Amino acid sequence: MSRDLNKELSLLFEGHADQLKEQWISEMKKLGFLEQVSDDEIEKQFTNLYNIAVSTFKTGKYGDAEKYARDIAQKAVLQHMAVDQIIGGMLKLRDVYQCFIFEKFKDDKRLCDLISACATVINKIVSIKALAFVEESEKEILQQQKEAMLALSIPVLQIRDEMLILPLIGIIDSARSQQIVEELLNKIAEYQASIIIIDLTGVPIIDSLVANHIIKTVQAAKMLGAETIITGISPPNAQTLVNIGVDISTLITKNNLRTGLKLADEMLQK
């Protein structure tokens, strides 16, 4: 029963597409939703939305609407476009459709059924879109939180004039080690530090990747004009470094933070 109604509606909306679309766009403009959007862009977007609505009525399948919702949600979040522009647009389209149905079927006994069928489909499209927006902005928030966590987990501490300590804790992966290197170098320039202590006591595993990043850090810090002392390499980690052929002789190392600090102080005195 509702399948037939929907099919009938789809033919109706398709047949009067130009008229209805024009009415829809002009009402949206009246509401001030479409300022700062070019006419070409409006025509393109609204034709697209309109066709999706019609095809949803025709097929009863929401796949197109979902795909569109996801695409537009990604773009909208990226451009910080107003959610109400798109959700509001669909609601307005519902109004336009329903007015049209009312005009055409006001003496028909199926009027109520048609209006409710129309509302059901469009409401579903609206909720799909709203959901896509929520998911997308959650994703963005998650990404921001991840970045914030990453920044927090790189504590570069200034403990003396010209001296920084970087106590590393936890597993270090490629993305994190790259960020650590960049953060440390920026801090060296910012604080004009001449001695850096990298404490690895809290790093359970040092593999060749981490080792390479540490060596790169030491070399880059040297170019800026800062010496680096590495402290707290555990015996198993030291063994690994030797086994994978890292040349530790190029590094200044001390077995713990305390002796590292003492050496750093001596170096600063010079």
Add this chain to the structure above:
Amino acid sequence: MDIPILKIENFLVVTIQAEMSDDEILKLQKDILSRIKEVSASGLIIDITALDVVDSFMGRTLSNIANTADLLGAKTVVVGIRPAVALTLVELGIRIKWNLNTALNLEKGIDILKRRIEM
């Protein structure tokens, strides 16, 4: 573009203010070396704070200047390498040579020179 080579005490100070073409870099190298000889400078400071790109050519030229200056009796300190530039040079595989010292800024550069020359 002529880059001024200043003399402070017994040191020469060169501040590179903008990106340079290869020809300009090579001319600067020549100018610096002849000036070291002329004034018998014991130290040379090259400030590259303004450079946001140092490629292998520039890196090699700086290293060449330092090596040659060393032969002429002047120690070289390069100051003001930016963090991003340092990281890029390391990735490029350019290592700091023993005769090329670096410092964060001009003041520290002069400190290093004084210490090295006293030694």
Add this chain to the structure above:
Amino acid sequence: MSETEKRISIKSSADIITARGVGREMAKQLGFNIVDQTKITTAISELTRNIVTYTGKGKVIIKKIHSDVDKKDGMAIICTDKGPGIESIELVLKAGYSTSNSLGLGLSGAKMLMDDFDIKSKPGEGTRVTIKKWLR
């Protein structure tokens, strides 16, 4: 030509600076951080200097790219010349890596600074190097 693609012909060492400037500007616009901007600019410098040094003449295309597979944006730099070409690519990449005094550092350096590296060369016909960096 679109905003997201730039062509620069490389004839002299002054063009190296032009290409670097264009590359840095695009990297900045695409949202690369300062370290990646510097790496990209330096890689452009290495490749375009190779053109000037070995063949005297060529061109570089700098453009925005997108990967549908990984859903990410990036930047590609394509350097082409009609120079003598390279006999053994492996050797050039390796030699440059080990001796920092050889000019070969250009190719291997560009490779190390970027995410993707591709080189096609035929002796007598020329060389085409494509490098890419993806936004993290």
